[in-house]
Amino acid sequence: VQLQASGGGLVQAGESxxxxxxxxxxxVTTYRVGWFRQAPGKEREFVAATTNTGSSTFFADSVKGRFxxxxxxxANAVYLEMNNLTPEDTAVYYCAVHKNPFHTVQPGLxxxxxxxxxxxxxx
Numbered sequence: 001v002q003l004q005a006s007g008g009g010l011v012q013a014g015e016s017x018x019x020x021x022x023x024x025x026x027x028v029t030t031y032r033v034g035w036f037r038q039a040p041g042k043e044r045e046f047v048a049a050t051t052n053t054g055s056s057t058f059f060a061d062s063v064k065g066r067f068x069x070x071x072x073x074x075a076n077a078v079y080l081e082m083n084n085l086t087p088e089d090t091a092v093y094y095c096a097v098h099k100n101p102f103h104t105v106q107p108g109l110x111x112x113x114x115x116x117x118x119x120x121x122x123x
Contacts, residue, residue, distance in 0.1 A: 001025045001112050005095045008117030011085055019080040019117060021095030028071065029053060031097035033078040034110060035069075037119075039091040046105035047093070050078060058103040062088075085121045092116040 007019040021033060034049040047067065049058045054071030068081045082089065096110035104110075 001031070001097060003095055003097065003112055003114035005093060005114035005117045008093060008119045010120045010122065013086055013121055013123050015085055015121075016081070016083045017085065017119060019082065019093055019095075019119070020077050021080070021114060022075070022077045023097070024076070027073065028076045028078055028097075029073050031099055032103070033069075033071075034096050034098070034104070035080050035093060036096065036107060037089075037091035037093045038116075042091075044094070044107055046107075048080060049103045049105070051103075054078070056103070060105075082119070085119075087121045087123045090119060090121050092118050 002024045004022045011017055029052045032052055035047040036044050037047050038044040046060050048069050050069045057069045066084045070079045094113055094116045096113045098110045
């Protein structure tokens, strides 16, 4: 499966962005989808994950209450809605997929990754 992450950009603190993760080759509902981010000089960290149908979501504490996930099976897409952004959210955001029957924050368990989209939040 190929993944395409998009929607990044430059915003000011307090603003919102919606990132998209689309799949090609197989339906997005075939997989569980996760979002990760990597800030300059830091390790890649888990952000959020959803089941293949979007029925269950899981968020890192740092984004809980500000970020949401939604799945559009017709568009083969999973969306990460990011609200009330802060400069600490600045990073390259990646989407990835896996088929394990549980949520996971471990990058090594994801089998395919998108190329990343840059989010920059200015203060």
